[in-house]
Amino acid sequence: AEKLLEVSHLKTYFYTTKGIVRAVDDVSFELNKGEVLGIAGESGCGKSTTAYSLIRLVPPPGRIVSGEIIFEGENLLKLSEDEFRKKIRWKKISMIFQGAMNALNPVFTVGDQIAEVLMLHKGLTKKEAMEEVYKLLEMVGINRRRARSYPHELSGGMKQRVMIAMALALQPPLVIADEPTTALDVVVQAQIMNLLKKLQREQKMSIILITHDLSLIAEIADKVAIMYAGKIVEYGKAEHIYYNPQHPYTQGLLKSIPRIRGEISKLEWIPGTPPDLLTPPPGCRFAPRCKYVMDICRKEEPPMVEVEPGHYVSCWLYAKKSEG
Ligand code: SF4
Ligand code: MG
Numbered sequence: 145a146e147k148l149l150e151v152s153h154l155k156t157y158f159y160t161t162k163g164i165v166r167a168v169d170d171v172s173f174e175l176n177k178g179e180v181l182g183i184a185g186e187s188g189c190g191k192s193t194t195a196y197s198l199i200r201l202v203p204p205p206g207r208i209v210s211g212e213i214i215f216e217g218e219n220l221l222k223l224s225e226d227e228f229r230k231k232i233r234w235k236k237i238s239m240i241f242q243g244a245m246n247a248l249n250p251v252f253t254v255g256d257q258i259a260e261v262l263m264l265h266k267g268l269t270k271k272e273a274m275e276e277v278y279k280l281l282e283m284v285g286i287n288r289r290r291a292r293s294y295p296h297e298l299s300g301g302m303k304q305r306v307m308i309a310m311a312l313a314l315q316p317p318l319v320i321a322d323e324p325t326t327a328l329d330v331v332v333q334a335q336i337m338n339l340l341k342k343l344q345r346e347q348k349m350s351i352i353l354i355t356h357d358l359s360l361i362a363e364i365a366d367k368v369a370i371m372y373a374g375k376i377v378e379y380g381k382a383e384h385i386y387y388n389p390q391h392p393y394t395q396g397l398l399k400s401i402p403r404i405r406g407e408i409s410k411l412e413w414i415p416g417t418p419p420d421l422l423t424p425p426p427g428c429r430f431a432p433r434c435k436y437v438m439d440i441c442r443k444e445e446p447p448m449v450e451v452e453p454g455h456y457v458s459c460w461l462y463a464k465k466s467e468g
Contacts, residue, residue, distance in 0.1 A: 255291025
């Protein structure tokens with residue numbers, strides 16, 4: 145498989161008046177062409193900040209501190225903002241933002257808003273752009289006549305489809321979807337996920353799907369990264385994560401959602417809350433909530449250990465074995 149993206153040792157911090165919030169703290173992962181990576185974790189774990197880092201839209205007072213983002217062989221962090229905007233953002237990497245439905249401009253028709261992207265980045269005339277808009281709308285299951293609608297005339301699900309059409313307008317090899325279905329009801333959620341799945345197969349694009357809902361990821365992801373308090377604690381193929389989770393946090397997360405197939409298990413929540421990223425605990429950041437915690441966990445950060453080919457876990461339970 146051909147490598148599309150390689151993120152290594154990415155750190156994105158927020159420089160607040162209270163101190164430095166280490167929102168993304170030494171995160172590494174990679175993605176092949178056509179693959180879907182799910183990034184899961186509770187809110188505030190750094191998954192959205194990871195996404196914003198990839199498209200270089202980290203809001204102030206946040207900034208990328210160090211690391212590499214190699215995309216199609218090029219380090220995106222070495223590009224100037226101007227180069228990034230011209231070459232990469234939307235053309236190569238696009239994003240469906242969280243709560244995106246409300247990001248549509250209320251005073252323009254949805255057709256005009258999609259056309260704008262095409263005119264700006266592809267240099268199309270308005271007429272050429274509108275032809276593409278019709279195709280894009282049909283691709284996401286919306287009648288072309290809706291191009292003349294204003295956002296308030298559309299349902300939440302339809303607005304989200306419009307945002308997907310916009311993200312796909314320039315056929316980028318990588319689309320990042322941040323909680324793309326969160327504000328929608330369950331039936332519409334399923335429709336949107338099926339649409340993303342279908343488009344991903346047809347267009348052979350790669351997707352990074354960011355969500356707090358592991359069951360959504362199960363349906364579409366080839367690989368899964370579990371984030372906790374700014375770090376990836378477990379990473380592997382989807383089947384590793386679902387059928388052989390090794391990190392105590394992943395195990396707890398999986399128990400807290402109804403299983404995909406089979407009977408719905410009792411919802412088991414992990415007691416406690418994630419640490420404040422201004423002052424994360426030394427050692428393993430999950431230690432205050434972990435039922436397997438050992439002395440070393442509170443002192444030293446656990447290394448990433450490959451527990452089976454392609455399956456990585458950051459936990460002293462596994463690292464111990466290779467000691468001495
Ligand atoms: Fe629990 Fe220790 Fe593993 Fe952290 S390193 S998850 S505290 S066992
Ligand atoms: Mg978020």
